[in-house]
Every structure is written in structure tokens, then in C-alpha cells.
Amino acid sequence: MDNPLHEFPGYLLRRAAAARMAELSQRLAPLRLTVSEASVVAVIADNPGLSQTEVGRMLAIQRANMNPMVRRLSERGIVLMRQGNGRALGLTLSKEGRVVADAIVATFLDHEAGMMARVPEDLRPMVAPVLMALWAPRAGEAVESE
Amino acid sequence: MDNPLHEFPGYLLRRAAAARMAELSQRLAPLRLTVSEASVVAVIADNPGLSQTEVGRMLAIQRANMNPMVRRLSERGIVLMRQGNGRALGLTLSKEGRVVADAIVATFLDHEAGMMARVPEDLRPMVAPVLMALWAPRAGEAVESE
DNA sequence: TATTGTTATACTCTATAACTATA
DNA sequence: TATAGTTATAGAGTATAACAATA
Numbered sequence: 001m002d003n004p005l006h007e008f009p010g011y012l013l014r015r016a017a018a019a020r021m022a023e024l025s026q027r028l029a030p031l032r033l034t035v036s037e038a039s040v041v042a043v044i045a046d047n048p049g050l051s052q053t054e055v056g057r058m059l060a061i062q063r064a065n066m067n068p069m070v071r072r073l074s075e076r077g078i079v080l081m082r083q084g085n086g087r088a089l090g091l092t093l094s095k096e097g098r099v100v101a102d103a104i105v106a107t108f109l110d111h112e113a114g115m116m117a118r119v120p121e122d123l124r125p126m127v128a129p130v131l132m133a134l135w136a137p138r139a140g141e142a143v144e145s146e
Numbered sequence: 147m148d149n150p151l152h153e154f155p156g157y158l159l160r161r162a163a164a165a166r167m168a169e170l171s172q173r174l175a176p177l178r179l180t181v182s183e184a185s186v187v188a189v190i191a192d193n194p195g196l197s198q199t200e201v202g203r204m205l206a207i208q209r210a211n212m213n214p215m216v217r218r219l220s221e222r223g224i225v226l227m228r229q230g231n232g233r234a235l236g237l238t239l240s241k242e243g244r245v246v247a248d249a250i251v252a253t254f255l256d257h258e259a260g261m262m263a264r265v266p267e268d269l270r271p272m273v274a275p276v277l278m279a280l281w282a283p284r285a286g287e288a289v290e291s292e
Numbered sequence: 293t294a295t296t297g298t299t300a301t302a303c304t305c306t307a308t309a310a311c312t313a314t315a
Numbered sequence: 316t317a318t319a320g321t322t323a324t325a326g327a328g329t330a331t332a333a334c335a336a337t338a
Contacts, residue, residue, distance in 0.1 A: 003204045004192040004251075005185055008258050010166055012277035014181075015206070017163030019281055020156055034304070035160075039151055046150040053319055058149045060161070065306065067321060088314095088319055105150075112154050119279040126272040127155050127280070133265040134273070135162035180327070199296055211329065213298060234296055234337095298335075305327080312321075 013134065024111050031103055036061065037069055038104045041078060044091050045101035051088035073097075159280065170257050177249055182207065183215060184250045187224060190237050191247035197234035219243075 005011040021035060028038050036059070043055050050058075056066040070091065073079040078097040081089045093101055116124055151157040167181060174184050182205070189201050196204075202212040216237065219225040224243040227235045239247055262270055 002192060004188055005205075005254075008254050009261055009273050009277060010170060010254065010257050011185070012274060012281055013159075013163050013166055013261075016277050016281035017159050018206070020159055024156060036305075039157070042150055046148060051319065059151075060164070061305090062307070063319070064308080064321080064323095071321095108151075108154050108156070111156050115155055115159075115280060118282065119276065123272060123276055123279060126269060127276055128158060130265065130269055130273055130276045131155060131158035131162050133269060134261060135158055135165055136264065182328075197296070207328090208330070209296070210298080210300095210331080293338100295338085296336080299333085301332085302330080304329080307326080308324085310322085313319080315316100315318080 020111075020115055023114070024107075027107050027111055028104070031100060031107070033100075033104070037073060038107070040066070040069060041073065041093065041097065041101050042104050042108070044079060045093055045098065045105075048092040049090040052091065053088070055091060166257075166261060169260070170253075173253050173257055174250070177246060177253070179246075179250070183219060184253070186212075186215060187219065187239070187243065187247050188250050188254070190225060191239055191244065191251075194238040195236040198237065199234070201237060 024035055028035060031038070033041070039059055040055055040061075043058055044050065047055075047058075052066045052070050053063040055061075055070075056063050061069075070079060070081065074081050077094055078100050080092045080094050080097070082092065116127065119127055170181055174181060177184070179187070185205055186201055186207075189204055190196065193201075193204075198212045198216050199209040201207075201216075202209050207215075216225060216227065220227050223240055224246050226238045226240050226243070228238065229235065262273065265273055
């Protein structure tokens, strides 16, 4: 039984991402947050006052999908939706939200350490450059986020 | 507006995988196959006679989720479901299925070339080793597939 | 009993369209 | 008009539970 897909870096990329995201989901489970929700909170923590749409642009999440997530986080008392510029709502974290954000960042750092520990030491400096190259848009290609 | 997540290799991994999978989806669109479906066909092409469950194990797809996919591929005349060992069905490709499988492999190769072209030449030899390290289970960790 | 196929169900993420509100 | 928020909906992928069929 051999898997021909093991030859393809695209398959390795897909499986690696799926495995590590499942692991991160488990690490975030005690906070009752999905990876997407935790990412949104982390971005708001570093950029208080952004609108839903702007946060979504940074994370490549469409505003239609941001909305129910932000409302959920607001109902849980983590995110505050205040009047902002124009119709935009300025998103900030509540006091409790800032505690949650600290826990999220700690979880992300643990996860990062666990990921890097898998990689042989001589390859570790290549991890970020390789992943950035695989992600980055090529010249002339449309960029949908950031 | 800065994105704190850019520091985390886990985030880079997630975004890279999402971007490349979206690209592969588009490449497979003319065949009217999802990435998962194309992977199933590719595995059957290299391992005729496997059961749904066995193919699923190789791709980390649960048998409950394999079932409707295999039926869909069977209805389209790509996969043949023949009596196998015990209750298991031996999956093989039809003549048309083998033509589709060739197109799938060609698409995968194109996609691989496109991916590698993004990576600076000196980093290319590290791509597969880095991705395998990020995927591979650590010693003592449960392996759910293959 | 263990494995496979099957059905049902639910959750997450993603994508599109369309509507409202406001500068 | 352009941008932001909102709602509805649909398609993928994934996860669990439960049941039938067969060695």
C-alpha cells in the first residue's frame, strides 16, 4: 500500500497544516475558542479600534463571516463593539478579553515551540523562509488580505 | 495595522496551505473534482483493489466521509466498486477513470512546479524535509493514518 | 467479536448574494 | 457612490454515533 501523494510537496503542506491546526485546536479548547476566533482576538489585542472588516482583511476572513464570530465574542464579554468611524464599529477588548488574549498568545507560543521541536535543528532557520515563500503571492498576483 | 500572527510559523503554515489549496482547487476545476476527490482517485490508481476504509486511512479521511465521495465517483463512472474481501469492496478505476487519473497526476505535477517556483532556489531542497518534519508524528504520538 | 459499509447529524470554514446604514 | 454591517444560504471538510452485513 503506497501513497503516491507523498511525493508532492502540496500534499505534505496540506497534511502538515491539518495536523498542526488540529493540535492547536486542542490547545485552545480550554479557552473554548476556535483557531479563527483566537486569531481575531489576537489581532484586536494588537490593533484596538479596527473594524470587523479590517480585522477580516488581515486574516483573510470575509466580513460576512466575521460578523457572527465577532458577535459571539461580544456576547461572551471578550470583545467590545463601540461606535467607530462612519458606520464602522471600533473593536476593542474588555478587561476579561485582555486576559483571554494573554492566554491565547501564551498558547500560540507553546504551539510554536512544539512545532519547532519537530524540526531537526539545522532545518529550523529555514522553516519561516520556506513557509513565507510558499504563502507569498507571486509578482503580479492579486493579494486578498493584509 | 500590524498582524502579530506573522511571527508564528503555525500561522504561516495555515495561510500557505490555504493559498496553495485554493490554487489547486482552481487547477482541478476543469475536471469537476475537489482536491479530496482527486486524491482518492490518485490513490486508487496506484493501489487498485483497496477498500474505501483503506483508502481513507491513507488520506486521513474517515470511512463515514469516504462513502458518499466514492459513491459520487462511482456514479460518474470513474471508480468501480467490486466485491472484495469479506464485506469490503475492492475499488478500481474504469477505463475513463484511468484517463482522469492521468489528468489528475499531470495537474498535481503542474501545481508542484508552480509551488516550487515560488521558493528561492537555495531553499528548494529544504521544502520537503521541512514539511515532512512539520507533519510527522513525534515519537510516541498516535498515528491516525497510513 | 472485529471490520466494513452505510446513514444521519452537526460543526467549522468558506463563498456569494443581497439588503441596510452611513460618510 | 463607496464602505461597513448584516442576514441568508450553500458547499466543502470534518467528527461522532449508531446500525447492518460479513468474516
